[in-house]
Amino acid sequence: MPLTHPSLDQLPIRRLTFDDLLACADLSEDRGWLREEHKWRLLLAAGVGYGIDDPAGKGLVTACVVTSYGPGPAGPGFAAIGMVLVAERYARRGVGRRLMRHVLAEAGDTPLSLHATRNGQPLYEELGFTEIGRAEMLKGRFTAAEPAPERTVRPATAEDLQQVLRLDHEIFGADRTHMITRLPAFADHLRVAEEHGEISGFGALWPNMDTHVIGPLIARDPATAQALVASLAAASDRPLRTDVDRTHTALVTWLKANGLEQIATNAVMARGLPELPGDGGRRFAPLTVAAG
Structure with a gap:
């Protein structure tokens, strides 16, 4: 008798591990994204991955990662959802929606954020996310x-770590110690800005395929953010990539004047949050949009 496979709504959703790293990268490549194994490694270490295995033994049907952050100075923590992917052969069959509903059920009352592409935004709106x-x-x-x-x-x-953590806690608005303490190993360069003996900002430059990504970028003002970017850029021989909130018009204009071009825009969305915690005026770029 021929083999039969369970329907998609019966396939079990499971937690991902480091053993799934290549399968996650394969899934990215399947959808026309970069493989980004370096980023996947960080996300699987610092967050919780969810996925559904292909019953035909061809890797993952779908996957995503949830990165949780502890309480901050002004309120409870939250979690960021990222890398929501569905294999092309299973597209438009409801598996992405099913995975997201599972993640929402697991999150309970925890506020959530994500960055959405134009194609993904309608699904997230259907699930209760709003563009912020x-x-x-x-x-x-x-x-x-x-x-x-x-x-x-x-x-x-x-010796800078404790000051960096305090500054990040204040500006990011939630405790992401588990991410910041990984930066020295994850990034090729980590720089701090200093004024009157106090750290006034910091930024990291990390490798992503043929580019270097600038993020996180935390600074007291746009001028300090620009100085951090210039210092990091001088250490790179690759094209740069970064994600900047559109409210930071001075930084965006300056980056474009220095050779960077817009290649995409994403909606910043939240569920259970009127806005992201912390100080958006000093939070210039995320470590990666997948981690909030």
Whole structure:
């Protein structure tokens, strides 16, 4: 008798592990995304992955990662959903919706955020998410045609960690110690801006296929953010990529004047949150949109 497979709504949803790293990268590639194994490794280490196995033994049908953050100065923590992918051969068959409903049930009352593409946004709206902002994805070779303002920027040291964590907790608005403490190993460069002996901002430059991504980017003002970007860009021989909230018009304009171009826009969406916690005026770029 021929083999039969269970229907898609019967396939079990399971937690992903490091053993699923290549399957996650294969799923990204299947949908025309970059494989991004370095990023997947971080997300699977710092967050919780969910997926459905293909009954035909061809990897994953669908997957996503949820990264949770603890309480911050102004309220409870939240979780970010990212890397929501469905294999092309299973597209438009409801498996992505089913996986998201499972994630929402697991999250319970925890507030949630995500970055949505134009194609994904209707599903998230159906699931109770609302758009609270927009972000521009920028990419290009940094030219330094328009210099950054003068600021003291230097490589971060181990002694800076506690100040960086305090500043991040204040500005990000939630506790992401488990992400920030991974930056020295994850990033190729981690820089801090300093003023009067105090750290006024920090930024990381991490490898992603043929590019370097700038993120997170936390700074007291746009001038400090520009100085951090210029310092990080000088350390790279690759095209740069970053995601900047559209409200940061001065930084976006400056980046475009220095060779970066908009390649996409995403909706910043939330469920159970009127806006992201923390200080959006000093939070210039996420570590990655997948982690909020």
